Amino acid sequence: MNWRFRFILGLITLSFFVVIARLFYWQVVKAQELSTMGQLQYGKVVTTLSKRGEIKTSDGFPIAANKITYRVFANPKEVKDLKETAELISTTLGIDHASVSANLSLDRFWISIATEVEPKAKNDLKKLGLQGVGFEEQYTRFYPEASMAAHLIGFVGKDDLSRPKGYFGLEGYYDLLLKGREGKAIQIHDAFGRPILAKLGDLEKQIDGSDLLLSLDRSAQFLVEKRLKEGVEKFGAQSGMAAVINPKTGEILAMSSFPNFNPENYEDSPDSVYKNPFISDLYEPGSTFKPLVMSSALDLKLITPQTKCSACAGPVSVSGYDIHTWNDKYYKDINMIDVIMHSDNTGMVFVAQKLGVSGMIKYLKRFGIGDLTGIDLQGEISPTIKSENLWYPVDLATTGFGQGISITPIELLSATSAIANKGERMQPHIIIGIKNPDGSTVKIQPKSLGNPISPETAKVMTEIMVNAVDKGEASWARLKEYRIAGKTGTASIPIAGHYDQTKTIASFIGFAPANNPKFAMLVILNRPTSSIYGAETAAPIFFDIAKDLLIYYGIPPGE
Structure with a gap:
């Protein structure tokens, strides 16, 4: 009898533990999965977009902001008069009637009819009181200054899933930071399985994007764009670009390229205009490269400013190639100061x-x-320098005057800024701070990239460049009341295996005031037609911008 009692008691105990184990499995282990399944039985998971961070210039102005627009959606099963509803929607929103009618004919509980609908159009449609039509608030990118700094800012387009995504410039480079994190919510259904319009229950709250705080000076940007556009048109260039940097910090104060585009209507411009040529295009810098080569030899003490050139009495032959001066004028025993002044x-x-x-x-x-x-x-490129064993004597010779070597404009501006900054090169950057959604701000500190030359060499090279401005080919355009260091550049464009002397890249690089630079600047014109020379095209644009900036920054004459 006892063994039967014990068997039954054991069986009951075992059954009890099995029940407890199963309850633990369903209520603890599978709890989240069952909860999600339950939610899906009365609703569906929908994505809620975060608010994209703003991009603000140095004065706090939002050069890239957001405006409220609306998504118009409908529940076709609630639409009473399909034909009339489609007509009213298409007329009010100015969209294709056939597309609206086709959407309303679908056997679905929810369909999207239009996105980025302006508030006025939304209000006009809402007043019609159409059954089964609803509205969802959303954010659309807005650029208050239109095309200003377009290549630097980039634009917001759509990804493969039609979600907002940043492309090019800051919008592309900082896309993850700007867009924040999407949220997830349950779209609640009623007893008949129909979604309750605008009724959402949070699953995962979205996190808004961070704001970017720029070093970009809006006034300086305006001045640069104005002068550059005037210069491109005046000198008949195919295109042009310019950038201004603080050589002491690496902060970009202005950057512009023409032709440009409006980020808000980027679809109206060809794809080829989207990339920023100042960081994405390669070119041969010509004579604007000479200060880098000269300062290198000065730093190694291979030459001094008074060293006489023993090979400057006429054309130089290197590996069967005759190298001439730009104007076929030669100066026997010319010193290094005059080599730069004459761009020899x-x-x-x-x-x-x-x-x-x-x-x-x-x-x-x-x-x-x-x-x-x-x-x-987003979009910076740079070709590597070829290995030493791949250099020929003629490569070394032509690199000395900036031909046969390709670089980006930002490389040259960054390198020349080291001369302006007592030999120290700072990393170029446009972001000086990041404002997080919680209101905290992270400041971005300037970063040194090393000292390519000594302060003494930088000082000597600066004076050589000041002499070039005062007495060189572009002296006619200089600002006599200021000490400015600079160098012209005219580089022939390689076409079909040879250099076309009639097609050039004209440029001017410099910094001011020379003793204590507030800015360094590079101006480039692509294939100017009024003159092929940098001294007659890029130089006057440089000095026009420099004058505007010196006045704007309140720097008195004599500096």
Whole structure:
């Protein structure tokens, strides 16, 4: 009898533990899954978009902001008069009637009819009181200054799933930070399985994007764009670009390219105009490269400013190639100061040969040539410098005067800024702070990229460049009341295996005031037609902008 009692008691105990185990499994282990399944029985998971962060200039102005627009949606099963509803919607919103009618004919509980509907159109439609039609608030990117700084800002388009996504410039580079994190919610259904309009229950709350605080000076940007556009038109150039940097911090104060586009209506412009040529286009810099080569030889003490060129009495022959000066004028025993002033190619071959291939490569790398600058914009490129064993004597010679080597404009501006900043190169950047959704702000500190040359060399090179401005080919355009360091550039464009002397890249690079620079600037014109020379095209644009900036920053004459 006892064994039967014990058997039954054991069976009951075992059954009890089995029930407890199953309850634990369903109520603890599978709890989240069952909860989700239950929610899905009376609703569906929908994505709620976060508010994209704003992009603000140095004065706090939102150059990229958001405006409230609406998604118009409908429940076709609640629409009473399909034909009339489709007619009213299409007429009010100005969209295709056939598309609206086709959507309303679908056997669904929810369909999207239109997005980015302006508040006025939404209100006009709402007043009609159409059965089964609802509205969902959303954010649409808005650019208050239209095309200003378009290449720097980029734009917001759509990804493969039709969700907002940043492309190019800051919008592309900082897309993840700007867009924040999407939320998830349950769209509640009624007893008949129909979604209750605008009735959402949070599953995962969205996190809004962070704001970007820029070093971009809106007034400086306006001045640069105005002068650059005038110059491109005046000198008949195919395109043009310019950028202004604070050489002491690496902060970009202005950056512009023409032709440009309106980020809000980017679809109206060809794809080819979207990329920022200042960081994405390669070109041969020509004579604006000479200060880098000259300062390298000065830093190694291979030459002094008074060193005489023993190879400048006429054209120089290198590996069967005759190298001439730009105007076929030659100066026997010319010194290094005058080599830069006259932009003498034979003099720069002399300097390059003093450097040698190993010295040239060493200093180019120290100046950041052949490497990405790390500027915080989407699309930067940089070709690498070829290995020493791949250099020919003619490569060394032509690199001395900026031909046969391709770089980006930002590489040259960054490198030349080291001369302006006592030999220290700072990383170019546009973001100076990030404001998080919780209101806290993270400041971005300037970053040094090293010292390619000594302060003493930088001082000597600065004076050589000041002399070039005062006495060189562009002296006619200079600002006599200010000390400005600079260098012209005219580079022939390689076409079909040879250089076309009638098609050039005209440029001017410099910084001001020379003793204590507030800014460094590079201006480039692509294929100007009124004149092929930088001294007659890019230089006057540079000095026009420089004058505007010096006045704007309150720098008195004599500096």
